[in-house]
Amino acid sequence: MDRLLNPAYHALTGPHADLAEARGRVRKYPVDVAPFLGLPDAPTPQDWADAAELVGAGHTVALMRPELPVPDVFKVEADFDLLQYAAPPSFGVVDPEVNVLGADDVPDMLALVALTDPGPFRARTIALGTYLGLRRDGELIAMAGERMHPTGYVEISAVCTHPDHRGQGLATRLLRAVAAGIEHTGAQPFLHTGGTNTTAIRLYESLGFTVTNRMKVTVLQPR
Incomplete structure (x- = not known):
């Protein structure tokens, strides 16, 4: 399989x-x-x-x-x-403004997740891989990171933006930044979104992501 x-x-x-x-x-x-x-x-x-x-x-x-x-x-x-998507080739772009998030950032990450509900994110989810974030005036306003790592692939997850900062392309920047790190290791970025999440589906398909599988949680x- x-x-x-x-x-x-x-x-x-x-x-x-x-x-x-x-x-x-x-x-x-x-x-x-x-x-x-x-x-x-x-x-x-x-x-x-x-x-x-x-x-x-x-x-x-x-x-x-x-x-x-x-x-x-x-x-x-x-x-x-769920819909499962694979990123297009060479999708990743290094972004000098993003920060690698660590253990000290977890309270802010949990607060952003509680506000935006991008999917499961828990106290030690950060152990799954690299998480990147953008801050403005010290506040974490957007983030994304790595979740499941089946050999040869890395899932992008927890893509979320504070409601006050949407419409600025921050999710796309973080998607590309996380993908750049994944591609650097030789792995293929992929992700999941809800089958009825039309906003996310439009975003991913506009960026060239293609459906790989139809999944069920x-x-x-x-x-």
Whole structure:
């Protein structure tokens, strides 16, 4: 299976193996890093049972891949459609104004995410890769960074701009700046957006991004 069809699993068994919590063949990110579960490309009943044990009763986890039948060991809490996009060749552009964000920036990052809701971002999400931001008068007004790293690819995520600073092209600048770092390593940038997020879809397609897969996020809880 193409690694992009199962990015969490191929990241957690590849470049993010040092972050993975494991049971049998199943992997997941720590809860303060990301909500994602990684199942093998063709999960067996034993894999699903191991996943339920790994997640634990009363906890939820997100599965990101094309729609997959869910056995009775889990109940589905929610699901929604995603579009997966690949960046065009040589998309990245180094931007001298952006700053690399570190641990001291996490409170500001969490505040910006709470205001803009670009998707899951937690206290240790910054451990997944490089995050870049733009500040004005000391305030973090826009950011983007790297999330899942299936071998040969790096996902751009947490693309967000403060509402007071939209319409200035900041998201595009950060997309290109993050992509430049990814391309420098020889990897291919890709990203996801909600299937009904027409604003993001228009932006990505205007920049030359192309759809690679139609994905589903399924939020699961062990029974």
